[in-house]
Amino acid sequence: MSKLSMKKDGFAQAAIDELGWWRAHKFLFLRRASQLSVFILFAIGPLFSLWLLKGNLSSSELLGIVPLSDPLATLQVILTGHMPEFTLILGALIIAIFYALVGGRVFCSWVCPVNMVTDSASWLRRKLNLPRTSEMPRSLRYYLLAVVLLLPILTGLTVWEWVNPVPVLYRAALFSAGSGLWLLVAIFLLDLFISERAWCGHLCPTGALFALLGKLSPVKVSAVNAKACDNCMDCFVVCPERQVLKPALKGKQAMITNSDCTQCGRCIDVCAQRVFQYKNRIALKAENTQ
């Protein structure tokens, strides 16, 4: 078997030795903190009547004024032929512009609750030493996105919202609608036993839409120190979208430009050689042209 699955307790050990356990998990912790804070902001409303953020990820209201809505849900509504209130559209625009600036799939790794489910499946996969598999094409998510946007036109219903697992966790926790949780269990099992990173890496249409939104975002992970790479492959093991790494490590351009990158920063964490860093594309360009 390959070196990847043979490393047992050795995973990211070099980084931990080099930087200490804490710093070798820095972005993982910041990410979990961010995911949980968003959730807590929603949850303290119904729990303590502290309404900083009302609603859920499908649509919400920040501080009682700023509307925020899921662009995918909003698109579906519009495609059914229903013209929503302007609030919903404005909310979707605010979210779209925000992620276009900070990086589309930042939503996936820093906000989306399903990420915790699929990350734990992937962690368990590593612990159980299950073989790496990836038979599904990554482009499936764009096909699924197309289907999700086509069905409202054909049926007049926001069909995907019946089964969309992304808002399910929030609805379960905030509105005690726990019976949808089986979807998340299904995703966990799918990711764990059937195909690695099946959901977030190959299927989720929300992630696909955010990837498209973030195509032009200036914030990227960059292999600034690619020369120092000692081919330990730790970043390939943790990266949920590992196809994005090779061009940056081996190619001419150090920047990870592929919009599939979720900007989770795990590659930065686990690299003892400090190969990766968050970079601002505009600043980096300026540096290079000097």
Add this chain to the structure above:
Amino acid sequence: MSKVESSKSTVTGVNRRQFLAQSAKAGCAMGLLGMGITSVAKQSSQLDPLAIRPPGALSESDFLSACVRCGLCVEACPYDTLKLARWFDGAATGTPYFTARTIPCEMCEDIPCVKACPSGSLDHDLTDIDESKMGIAVLIDEKNCLNFKGLRCDVCYRVCPLIDDAITLEMQHNQRSDHHAMFLPKVNSDSCTGCGKCEHVCVLEQAAIKVLPAHIALGKTASHDTYINTEETTLEMLNRGLPL
């Protein structure tokens, strides 16, 4: 190492034919998936007859296209009336509804639930809560209703926010005792808002009066039927021949 490398090379080394075959396969899979989800959606879009939508809700099919299931209406309701439907709840998952028998709508004057709705699935044109049509109350069981037994329960009548308009008591001779009167609750479907307060308070173990969605509660004449108001029909009109 080898694994990653080999999977990479197949990804980059796809030729045109493989690409077309892959797309066709993915297309078929997505088609099937789409049909699957649609049938789930279609089946569960049947609303439970006792689940009532919030005030201002569009007709059920329009409502299902519009609602993004954000729960803002639920959080805006000061009386905890509204709930978001769970899977298998008899309303499309994630959409708001209420069960009148458990918590009815208190008919807030400023209608916060409608104001909160970002999608317009609760119609923002509804500004007078008395105009809302969440459902229609129906006195569904004349056998067990206490007033039909000649008693003066009247609880549903007295609790109605539109007393003597949406619900009235019709005095009728009591055939059984022969010298008492019966006061029969009667709902005026033009005025009833479907708030469900009557169903909520009905003293029976099972309410004799129930709020039903309008499409179940109301009859409808076929479009080709013409209703003739006999009181206003004159002999002259009959001679002219009625426009049937």
